[in-house]
Amino acid sequence: MAETMIDVPGYKAGTWVLDPSHSEVTFSVRHMMISKVRGSFGVKSATIVAPENPLEARVEATVDASSIDTNDEGRDTHLRSADFFDVETYPTIEFRSTATRVEAGDLFVDGDLTMHGVTKPVSFELELGGFGVDPWGNYKAGATATTVVNREDFGLTWNAALETGGVLVGKDITITLDLQGSLEQS
Template sequence: MTDATTIDIPGYRTGTWVLDPAHSEVTFSVRHMMISKVRGTFGVKSATLTAPENPLDAKVEASVDVTSVDTKDEARDNHLRSADFFDVENHPTMEFRSTGARVEDGDFLVDGDLTIRGITKPVTFELEFGGFGVDPWGNYKAGATAKTVVNREDFGLTWNAALETGGVLVGKDITITLDLQGAHQPA
């Protein structure tokens, strides 16, 4: 059940918001050997939020540089870039385009289409606002964290290895977390 058709966010400004890549990060985590988690990061190429009067009508477009994958293990990173996983030679970016936003049971949710490895699937990010503020150079900024869980196999990321003790090397569920800061672009 949807709680609202519009919301009031103190400090919200209409117009265009552009990602500040120096203060933004995309991270992920996945089960490894079914006993621990591997974490990694991607560089954000671009992200733009078009903010109309009603924040629930805002539109987001973002692009992530998959070639920048970093798990702190060069051999694993190279394997992730290969055709076994992201196939960065043919699919160097991951893309997100929002299709709507809503408040449900008090949570702010952003629905959209996520494209990984040329395969597009609907996803929902749970969004937490960090707030708004002015930096020392007079730029009006906003911060937010968004999180979702996807099944990597839905995006063609199916490589795995069976373990002698049972189970598999790489889990199916990937938690994606976006820590973002954006700057308002005056009209």
């Protein structure tokens, strides 16, 4: 039976706005099937509308696809091209939540992820970091959310076969959101 209400110590209802200087969107993907390439994106915006019941919270977030950074400008240029993200045609990556749920004691945020013009349902496992007041009186919250998606499900299918077998780029991408937000003052 799904939980209909949870107690989250420090939780406050209201509208929460992302603090981009204390937040990041990172990813990792297998390279040549032997190592991982890691990178990040810049977050354009994120808002959480949080009613009294935390399980009714809704999230909307937008990422600037052209901001991809893997510490290799040549690779980043390729990732921005039509072979991958095609940022000229699809400049953003977006997430819209559809539900928040507890399963086996873990918290999940389900929603629709739109990337490369394709929208698919995903579930982020959410780890709350906590709540607190900064030196300027702003009420803050922190959380980490993680999911794994198959990039080919989003039309990101470019690859190259290796002489030794396998492929250059793995299918599964681990996406991690490390977020901090502020409760809007009323």
